[in-house]
Amino acid sequence: MENEVKKHKSISYAKWGYIFIAPFFIVYIVFQLIPLLSTFYYSFFESYRVGTQTVGPNFVGFENYASLFAPDRSGTILIFKYLGNTMIMWILGAVPQLLFSLVLAVIYTSSRLKIKGQRFFKTVMYMPNLIMAAAFAMLFFQLFGNIGPINQIISSNGGETVQFFNQVWTARGIIAFINFLMWFGNTTILLMAGIMGIDQSLFEAAEIDGATSWQVFWKITMPLLAPIMVYVIITSLIGGLQMYDVPQIIGYSTGAPGGSTMTLIMYLNNYLNGPSRNLGMSGALSVMIFIITGVLSVIVYKSMVTNPDKPKKTKKGAK
Amino acid sequence: MAVNKLTETKGYKAKTIGIRALAYLFLAFVTLLALFPLILLIINSTHTHTSLSAGFHILPGAAFGKNFLKAWNDTSMFTIPRGMLNSLFVAATSCILTSYFSAMTAYGIHVYEFKLKKFAFNFILIIMTIPTQVSAVGFIQLLRKFNMMNTYWGLILPAIAAPSVFFYMKQYIESSMPLEVIEAARVDGSNEFRTFNAIALPMLKPALAVQLIFAFVASWNNFFTPAMVLSSSKRWTLPIMISVLRTNLQSQTGDLGEVYMMILLSIIPVVIVYFFISKHIVQGVALGAVKG
Missing domain, CATH: 1.10.3720.10 (MetI-like)
Structure with missing residues (x-):
């Protein structure tokens, strides 16, 4: 009986740990981590505007990286x-x-x-x-x-x-x-x-x-x-x-x-x-x-x- | 004591006085260096455009009121009082969110035992040095999807997750909050949220004060994100307004006295607050350093 109470207690406190850190992690994941990953994702796509027209997004592999390191005129x-x-x-x-x-x-x-x-x-x-x-x-x-x-x-x-x-x-x-x-x-x-x-x-x-x-x-x-x-x-x-x-x-x-x-x-x-x-x-x-x-x-x-x-x-x- | 006697020879003393004089001279020079921009700004904001164009001034002029009214009431590109309100709103809300939730996260990791505790702590430590700018592409796309462009949501909500403030709070809690206090509160029947809000938070007051101020100033001065997010001049914060002045100066169309006054208005609230609470700030920086 005593053991059970103890076990129950520690489990319920662990839950509180997650509750207390939840806002930080939810906000971090939504506003920083997902944007970070989607930034990486975008880096493999051709996606830009010419005037009012939009080009892409089309998958281009490492082309953006190649042009980033390509010499200009x-x-x-x-x-x-x-x-x-x-x-x-x-x-x-x-x-x-x-x-x-x-x-x-x-x-x-x-x-x-x-x-x-x-x-x-x-x-x-x-x-x-x-x-x-x-x-x-x-x-x-x-x-x-x-x-x-x-x-x-x-x-x-x-x-x-x-x-x-x-x-x-x-x-x-x-x-x-x-x-x-x-x-x-x-x-x-x-x-x-x-x-x-x-x-x-x-x-x-x-x-x-x-x-x-x-x-x-x-x-x-x-x-x-x-x-x-x-x-x-x-x-x-x-x-x-x-x-x-x-x-x-x-x-x-x-x-x-x-x-x-x-x-x-x-x-x-x-x-x-x-x-x-x-x-x-x-x-x-x-x-x-x-x-x-x-x-x-x-x-x-x-x-x-x-x-x-x-x-x-x-x-x-x-x- | 024996040590002092050895060094208390006449030559040593004279040398000490000499070095001390040099040290004070250097400190005076550095103080002047640090104050020079502010002093110049204040002096120039008291001169009229014609007087500023005519030459350099060491003494203040008499046009402070005139420049103030002009800067305050100018609505041609933006309105400064509006910018101050916008900046105040964004900075106040985000600094409260940053401090409160950083303390809450640090408290959660410090007080409770749970499976992912170590992982959560190390994770935050690792993300601490990732510059916010590198996720800007995805961040802007996200705000577009959420219909949050040109609103303050994108500036305020992310403040809840501030890794370096968390780290500071964690260090502070470790050194100043005995777990017995929390145990005692539990025995008294206080629930976990109440324990945090009514017992833990007051114990963290010094750390909260430092971080509130730092977060406020950081948000008040932030230029990169607001410039990306806020497109309508009614919603602009002060740094965007100040950056727009450059175009005016380049074409030499602006009133210089007014420009100086606008710059002064954008920094003066922070400077005034700083001089009241500087003691805590300097201590706070040092505290972070010892721990870091």
């Missing part, structure tokens, strides 16, 4: 060009961001410097992350415009107007700078949390041994921060691959100048929401983006699983 393979653009703009923003954040995180956590007013500094530095990327982009588009304040300063000093958005590297640089400005506060907080997670006794031991700050940074902080650095870099890379809002507004849907600021997601958007509404091509492109981020996600997953153990192991080793 000038001999460039667009998907590689746009992947390259995305990566270049990500690196231009991410490298200075990482250096800045690392310096800031060390300054904040330094027991030697004992920085005051930390809450104020952190609050201000994190703020750009919450500002609408579209608004940020619009503001910079205006600031660096041909008649914008920056050019007004240049011309009032006798310089010639710089067409920032008509030159490849200034346009890319401005996009990268906006990304840098929006994300360095976030990275700083993550790295700080990482540094504060390091066993304080290691720093004390190093101090007793007479290590300089420089040695402490390279021999203790950096190696023990490595797992969280990997995490930060890879999540930033995945975010970078999704770059859209800022270049879309600065470079418009053409990725001006000359497609040099066109990112992968902008390319996808052009196929999907452009006049051709090319479901087949945008499907194939989505699959490629999915594969690229999928590979990176596996690395993130692995680094997340090993993250909590790594510092502990090294700690033991140090002792």
Whole structure:
């Protein structure tokens, strides 16, 4: 009798587990998983518009993939060009961001410097992350415009107007700078949390041994921060691959100048929401983006699983 | 203590003061960098179009009210107050759904023992990094089939399934909710839903607050999906409106003071809210990091 009650109890609670997770899974399956699978499905079909006429959907096998990797009239393979653009703009923003954040995180956590007013500094530095990327982009588009304040300063000093958005590297640089400005506060907080997670006794031991700050940074902080650095870099890379809002507004849907600021997601958007509404091509492109981020996600997953153990192991080793 | 004595030599102290000065200088520079766009935006929104075209300004002008009224009452392409209402509606509903259902899912996986528990958890972990954009093709087709294009359903309903918010909630519940509390509630005859709503949710308040804010801001700033889904300008959210301004600026037909004011209006609600609750946000980011 008692056994029966127990059995009954556990069964009824299991039921509640399913009930509690049901809304999440139902919504995920309907609005994300099914669309994801049908995106894959569409990638094997020819389906687009010419004017008011609709072509397809006709099954074409891997034809969409073939045309995705086919060179255009000038001999460039667009998907590689746009992947390259995305990566270049990500690196231009991410490298200075990482250096800045690392310096800031060390300054904040330094027991030697004992920085005051930390809450104020952190609050201000994190703020750009919450500002609408579209608004940020619009503001910079205006600031660096041909008649914008920056050019007004240049011309009032006798310089010639710089067409920032008509030159490849200034346009890319401005996009990268906006990304840098929006994300360095976030990275700083993550790295700080990482540094504060390091066993304080290691720093004390190093101090007793007479290590300089420089040695402490390279021999203790950096190696023990490595797992969280990997995490930060890879999540930033995945975010970078999704770059859209800022270049879309600065470079418009053409990725001006000359497609040099066109990112992968902008390319996808052009196929999907452009006049051709090319479901087949945008499907194939989505699959490629999915594969690229999928590979990176596996690395993130692995680094997340090993993250909590790594510092502990090294700690033991140090002792 | 012995350690400190060793390092408290005169040279060491002087060096520390020097480095500290440099550090504060660097912090001041970074603070200025972070504030510069906002300050410039505020200053420029107080100048008239003619004054903005004439040169660069460091001091605010007197046209704030004029620009505000113009931006507020302009109906030529869209109406800003309407956009603010639309954005507010979408962001408020989706952030409530995201936070509530993420907590519910995390609670379900944490508290109950069931066959697919491990699978469900790993599944969510795996889908966490899939960008929403890669399912856009199917998503749009689905909305067409459901007759949900140009409505807010496609922006609000999917908010129920937010893998990364779930993950945050799960970590928080693990560290802060003893199962004994739930057992005690059961003994008292509380049913499972009531236990979750009346006992578990209040315990999750700090995590809920952080995620409510993050989800609100994410939705408020979201550009990609709304731009695909919403076609009529009456239903546009703010980011779409801001992006439309570019066309105007390119052709140099717009009133600059008004443009700056519109950009300011689109970000100012978030900035104001942020400065009231920034402490929790900065802590929240750090919390996610330690766990991640």
